[in-house]
Amino acid sequence: DTAVSQTPKYLVTQMGNDKSIKCEQNLGHDTMYWYKQDSKKFLKIMFSYNNKELIINETVPNRFSPKSPDKAHLNLHINSLELGDSAVYFCASSLGLAGRGETQYFGPGTRLLVL
Amino acid sequence: AQTVTQSQPEMSVQEAETVTLSCTYDTSESDYYLFWYKQPPSRQMILVIRQEAYKQQNATENRFSVNFQKAAKSFSLKISDSQLGDAAMYFCAFLTSGTYKYIFGTGTRLKVLA
Numbered sequence: 051d052t053a054v055s056q057t058p059k060y061l062v063t064q065m066g067n068d069k070s071i072k073c074e075q076n077l078g079h080d081t082m083y084w085y086k087q088d089s090k091k092f093l094k095i096m097f098s099y100n101n102k103e104l105i106i107n108e109t110v111p112n113r114f115s116p117k118s119p120d121k122a123h124l125n126l127h128i129n130s131l132e133l134g135d136s137a138v139y140f141c142a143s144s145l146g147l148a149g150r151g152e153t154q155y156f157g158p159g160t161r162l163l164v165l
Numbered sequence: 166a167q168t169v170t171q172s173q174p175e176m177s178v179q180e181a182e183t184v185t186l187s188c189t190y191d192t193s194e195s196d197y198y199l200f201w202y203k204q205p206p207s208r209q210m211i212l213v214i215r216q217e218a219y220k221q222q223n224a225t226e227n228r229f230s231v232n233f234q235k236a237a238k239s240f241s242l243k244i245s246d247s248q249l250g251d252a253a254m255y256f257c258a259f260l261t262s263g264t265y266k267y268i269f270g271t272g273t274r275l276k277v278l279a
Contacts, residue, residue: 063181091204091254094270106266125272138208144265151198151217151260156210 053077056141056157063131070127071160073141080146081105082124083154084116087138099124100146112132133162138162167192171270179242179278185232186242186273194230196262199233199240204272205253213255214277216240216263244275252277 056073063069075082083106084096097116098106104116113129128135141157168191178184190199201213216224216233223231228248232241244251257270 083265083267091272093256093272095266095268098265100265130174140210142210151215151262153201153215154210155210156202159208 054138054141054143054155054157055162058160059158060161060163060164062163062165065131065133067131068127068129069131069162070125071139071141071162072127073124073157075122075141075155075157076145077143077155078153080121081144082118082121083144084124084126085140085142087140087159089137093140097124097126128134128162131162133164136162136164167194167259167268169257169268169270171255171257171273172270173273175198175276176272177276177278178244180247180249181215182247184244184247184275186244186255186257186275188240188242188270190238190240190257190259192238192261194258196259198260198262199231200258200267201229201231201242201249202242202255202256202258202269204256205250210256214242223229247277248279249277251275 057072081100083098087093099118102118115127118124138159142154144152144154175224214226215234228245230243254272256272259268
């Protein structure tokens with residue numbers, strides 16, 4: 051019973067390509083997140099959706115576009131991939147009560163390598 | 166802007182011993198939450214413990230406990246009776262009440278020596 055799942059787990063691609071990472075949660079949570087973890091393990095929030103609405107959009111290049119078809123899914127599409135996009139991308143979810151100190155449940159991460 | 170600082174990039178502890186990981190944060194808010202997350206080599210981030218800023222009592226979860234010093238803006242994690250399975254990256258995180266933006270520290274890599 052995977053709570054938060056991501057596909058694919060590994061992604062190796064060439065510069066300039068477009069790729070997507072999918073995330074699904076079966077916890078019934080209302081809020082989902084995308085984080086980027088760089089090579090130094092620094093974890094930074096990119097986006098957050100609550101009930102399919104964008105609520106956090108950090109300073110992220112326009113090449114990154116999140117899409118939430120329903121509240122159980124939050125996908126991340128990346129256009130024109132660059133070397134600096136290489137990182138581990140984590141999806142997470144939480145119940146959705148704004149800032150009530152909820153636990154975030156993380157997916158296993160997607161390691162993206164851009165060559 | 167809120168910041169979270171973990172000044173120890175790496176720590177080592179002997180199995181069965183106790184280790185403390187430090188975390189300091191900077192905020193002008195009075196209502197917030199603090200967390201410690203563990204990231205083992207498998208990469209899966211798991212919540213270890215959480216603390217509500219308005220509670221003076223330090224949170225505990227089995228072998229894990231925190232020393233929360235609100236005035237000093239310090240939130241350290243104590244791991245007692247360390248086990249090999251505790252080896253991981255540990256991240257301190259901060260959340261202002263009423264927001265969704267969790268802010269993570271840079272992490273501390275904990276090694277447990279047999």
